[in-house]
Amino acid sequence: MKANILVTILLLFMSTIGFTQIKYEGKINSKYKFIKMDDGSLKYVKYDKDNQTIFIHNIDNSLWRSVKLPLPKNHLLDEIKLISQTTFNKDDKVELVYSCVEYLAPENYEDPSESFVRINFTLNVITETGESLLKVDSSNEMEIIHTEGQNKMLIYKHVGESFNNNDETLIYNLP
Template sequence: MKTLFLTLSIMIFLTASLFSQLKYEGKLDAKYKSIKLDDGNLKFVKYNKKEQEVLIFNSDYSLWRTIDLPLPKQHLLDEIKYISQRTFNNDDSVELVYSCLVYSLYDDYEDPENESVKIEFTLNIINESGEIILKVPDSNDMEIIDFNGTKKLLIYKHPSKHFEENGETLIYTLPAD
């Protein structure tokens, strides 16, 4: 009876292990961001502030690409938004969309005693050799959508200190596959 119980327990355990849906693989440091490329491949991205470079890793954590990202003076990296190949150009060069920001002081004209900090964003698209594809001041948000079979890049601008004022959306048609 004990042998039967032990055999059944082992079979139930093995069956549950084989059909489990969730399997822990490990953890990733918070300094990494996961990004799905336009071809469906998963990559992990990390910004090396000291060397001013973006490191892109494969899903097995091996280094795939290193892209220099020298930011303008006084600018900080806000976020890496999108990484692709063939979204903005038809070559095999890696393309990187990122936003950066700079803090500056401004005077409140209604209250001259009030000096405030203004955050200025810029959305940038570069290729892996550092060539600028597009630079949009007053933006740190974008989206790629499929519109009637054509891919569109939407860039959301917010040129004032209040996001809801004077905003606009810039629309670009992306190259066909």
């Protein structure tokens, strides 16, 4: 009998520990992008368009780092693809992969064959000091893969003026 009472009390104690209350911590505006870092921590990114600066915040809203983006002339930020500290260098500097876009209007608006706006993408890899590690024109997509004990970066490059042409995948070995 004592064993049954002891087991019942133990089960009640375990169930109350397992079902603790969910506690609200706050909110972050949905227009900010979340990035999972190499160490598993989450950060969110704000972009100041006027100063071309990325602000990387911790989940508790404290500023972690800020990075000035060296956007090419007439380009706008398209998307932050990756934020890392160990993917490209082994120092503690933050590295960013981002794409930017330039919209090119046709030179002759009256020519029906040139009635569309061309889009020019650029994929950039930089350090937090603005040092360029890689720039790939005509690209806005990439991924990091782990294969055969090595890390590779695949960059998908648009060849030609439309997305239906013979696109290429550029393969880079990472340290």
